[in-house]
Amino acid sequence: MTTQTQTQIKTLKVRAPEERRLGESLTTLALRRLRRDKLTLLAIAILLVLTALSILAPVITEQLGVSATRTNAQIAFAPPGTPGHILGTDDLGRDHLARLLYAGQVSLSIAFISALLSLGIGVALGIITGFYGGIVDDIVNWIIATLSSVPYLFLLLIISAVLRPGPATLIIVLGFLGWMGTTRLVRGETLSLREREFVLSARAIGASPLRIMFGHILPNLFSVIVVTLAIDIGSLILVEASLSYLGLGVKPPTPTWGNMLTNAQTFFTKGGHLVVMPGLLIFITVLCLYIIGDGIRDAFDPQAKDR
Amino acid sequence: MIKYTIRRLIQAIPIFFGITLLSYLLMTAAPGGPTSALAMDPRIPPQQRQAMAARLGVNDPWPVQYLRWLLGDDWMRVDTDGDGLADIARLIPLDADGDGRPEPAGRRKGILRGDFGESFFQRRPVITMIEEKIGPTLELGLASLIVGLVIGLPVGIIAAVRRGGWFDNVTRVLAVMFNAVPVFWLGLILLMIFSFRLQLLPSGGQCGLVLSGGCPPIYQRLEYLLLPTLVLSTGAIAIYSRYIRASMLDVIHQDYMRTALSKGLPGKDVWFKHGARNALIPLATFLGPAITGLLSGAVITETIFSWPGLGRLGVTAVIQQDFPVVMAVVIMASIATILGFLLSDILYAIIDPRIRFD
Numbered sequence: 001m002t003t004q005t006q007t008q009i010k011t012l013k014v015r016a017p018e019e020r021r022l023g024e025s026l027t028t029l030a031l032r033r034l035r036r037d038k039l040t041l042l043a044i045a046i047l048l049v050l051t052a053l054s055i056l057a058p059v060i061t062e063q064l065g066v067s068a069t070r071t072n073a074q075i076a077f078a079p080p081g082t083p084g085h086i087l088g089t090d091d092l093g094r095d096h097l098a099r100l101l102y103a104g105q106v107s108l109s110i111a112f113i114s115a116l117l118s119l120g121i122g123v124a125l126g127i128i129t130g131f132y133g134g135i136v137d138d139i140v141n142w143i144i145a146t147l148s149s150v151p152y153l154f155l156l157l158i159i160s161a162v163l164r165p166g167p168a169t170l171i172i173v174l175g176f177l178g179w180m181g182t183t184r185l186v187r188g189e190t191l192s193l194r195e196r197e198f199v200l201s202a203r204a205i206g207a208s209p210l211r212i213m214f215g216h217i218l219p220n221l222f223s224v225i226v227v228t229l230a231i232d233i234g235s236l237i238l239v240e241a242s243l244s245y246l247g248l249g250v251k252p253p254t255p256t257w258g259n260m261l262t263n264a265q266t267f268f269t270k271g272g273h274l275v276v277m278p279g280l281l282i283f284i285t286v287l288c289l290y291i292i293g294d295g296i297r298d299a300f301d302p303q304a305k306d307r
Numbered sequence: 308m309i310k311y312t313i314r315r316l317i318q319a320i321p322i323f324f325g326i327t328l329l330s331y332l333l334m335t336a337a338p339g340g341p342t343s344a345l346a347m348d349p350r351i352p353p354q355q356r357q358a359m360a361a362r363l364g365v366n367d368p369w370p371v372q373y374l375r376w377l378l379g380d381d382w383m384r385v386d387t388d389g390d391g392l393a394d395i396a397r398l399i400p401l402d403a404d405g406d407g408r409p410e411p412a413g414r415r416k417g418i419l420r421g422d423f424g425e426s427f428f429q430r431r432p433v434i435t436m437i438e439e440k441i442g443p444t445l446e447l448g449l450a451s452l453i454v455g456l457v458i459g460l461p462v463g464i465i466a467a468v469r470r471g472g473w474f475d476n477v478t479r480v481l482a483v484m485f486n487a488v489p490v491f492w493l494g495l496i497l498l499m500i501f502s503f504r505l506q507l508l509p510s511g512g513q514c515g516l517v518l519s520g521g522c523p524p525i526y527q528r529l530e531y532l533l534l535p536t537l538v539l540s541t542g543a544i545a546i547y548s549r550y551i552r553a554s555m556l557d558v559i560h561q562d563y564m565r566t567a568l569s570k571g572l573p574g575k576d577v578w579f580k581h582g583a584r585n586a587l588i589p590l591a592t593f594l595g596p597a598i599t600g601l602l603s604g605a606v607i608t609e610t611i612f613s614w615p616g617l618g619r620l621g622v623t624a625v626i627q628q629d630f631p632v633v634m635a636v637v638i639m640a641s642i643a644t645i646l647g648f649l650l651s652d653i654l655y656a657i658i659d660p661r662i663r664f665d
Contacts, residue, residue, distance in 0.1 A: 149641050153607075154640045154641070161633050241492075242489065261495060279493075
C-alpha cells in the first residue's frame, strides 16, 4: 500500500512540471520541458563543443604545433597516437586532427548559412502563398512540383557540371534548392493561422497584409522554424558531404568532412583511421542536429503531455 | 477511374516540360552553352569552327536551340532532294553562317523521340549508353526497395503494437541513426571491413570480370549485390519503418480494431490481419518519394561500389563535362520520379475512392 502511494507520488512529481501552468506561454513551457530533456541537452552540448573546436581551429593547431597544410612525405600515414600528431597524419603527411578541425569550419558554415538561406526563402514564400492563395499559390506550387520531380542529387549534378562550385556558390545553390519542404510546411501552418481570431482582429484594426503576415503570423511559426532549421542543417551537412565526396562540391585542398573521404578507397590498406574519423564527425553532428530538432518539436507540441 | 488517371497524366505534362526547360536553361548557363565546348575548341581551325558552330546551332537564339534539343531539327531544315544540303527551312535560316551556301539538313530527332545526341567523350548515342545502365540501376533499386520493405514493415508494425516498449525505443533510436549516417561513409567502412580486411566480399562492380555477354544471372552473383543493397536500403528501412509505425498507430485506434479485440480474437490476428492490412494503404502514396530517394542514393552507392548504373554514369559525365549525358541522366531520373508519383496517386485512388472527387 505504501509503495503504491509512493509510486503515485513519484508519477505526480514527474508529471506535474510538464503540464502547462496557468497563464504560461507555450515558449516558457517548451523551455521548461527542454531543460528536463537530457538527450536533447546532451546533443546541444556535443554540437556546441564541435562548433567551438572548429571555430578555434587556428588556436588549437597553433597550441599543438601542427598544421593542416604542411605536407611531409616522410611521416605520411602516421597512425593515431603518433607523438605530435594525436590523430595521425594523412597521405601527404598533413596533421589529421588539424584537417578535421578546419574541415569542420567549412562543412558547418556551408550547412548553416545555406540552411538559413533556404529557411528565409521557404518561410517567406510559405507565408505569402498561404496567406494570399490564388494565382501566387498556384505558380509557387507548380515550381515546387517541378523542382521536386527532379531528384535532388541529380539537380545538384547538373548545377555542379555547369558551375563547378566553390564554397560560396555551393551555399547559394544549396540554399536555393532546399526551400520547397519548408514552404509546404509553412504554407500549411499559415492556412490555418490566417483563420484565427488574432488575425481577424488585426485586420479589424486595419493592419496591412505585410504586418499581419510578418508581425502576427510569423511569430506563431517560431517552433516550426527552429525545428526546420535544426533538421535542415543536418541534412545539408549530409548533402554537402556527399557532393564533396563525389568530387562535385568543395574541391581540395580546401578540406571538408566530405572531400577528405574522396580518395578513401586508396587509404584502406595503410590508413584506416583516415576513413573513420571524417565520417564519424559527420555522423555525430547530424545525429545531434536531428535529436535537437526532434526534442524542440516535442517540447513545443501542445498535445504532448505524457512523454 | 479512367477519368482520374487521364487528369493526373495531363497534370504531369507541364511538370515534365518544366523540367526539360529548367535543365536546358541550367545547361545554357554553362559558360558559352552546352555545345560550345566542341564548337569553340581552339585546336580546330577558325573556318571549320564556324561551320561547326553553324551545324551545332550555337549561334541560334536559345528558344530555337531548346526546341531543337526537345523536338529535333530534322523538321527545321529539310533536305528534299537528297544531296545532304537543306533546301527547305523553318524557324532557322537556310544559310546561317552567311557564306552563300545552305547548311546540311538537320538530322537530330530531339529528346522527345529518344534522341539525346551523342556523348562528347564516347562518341556514341547517349540513349544506348542510358539503355545499358538502366538494368543495373533497376536491379540495385528494386533489391533495396525489397530489403527496405521486408525489414521496415515488420519493424514498424511491431513498434506500433508495442508502443513505448523497449523495441519501439530501440528502433526509434536506430531509425534516427540510420537517417543521420552519411551513406557513402557507411559504404566505405563496410567495404574496408568486409572486402579489404576480411576479404569476404568483392570490392565492387556488378559481377566479376567477364569477357563477353554481360553478367551471369543474378542468383550467381549475390555477393556483389549484398553490400550495395545493404547501404542503399539503410535510409529506406529507417523511413519505411517510421512511416508504417505512424500509419499503424492511426489504425490501432479505429473502432473495428477495438471490436475485433473485444469479441475475443487473438491479438496477433487482429494486429496483423485487421490492422496491418489497413495500415499498408497509405504506403501507396509512398512510392513516388521512395523512387526519388533510391535514385539519389544510387548516385552515391553506385559510385562507391563501381556499380555500372545510371547514377555512376551521371557522376562520371559531370566530372568529364559530358553535357548530353548529364542531361539524359537527369531527364531519365525525373521521368522515373514523375511516373512514381503518378503511380502512387493512381494506386491510392484505386484503394481509396474518396481521392477521385476532390
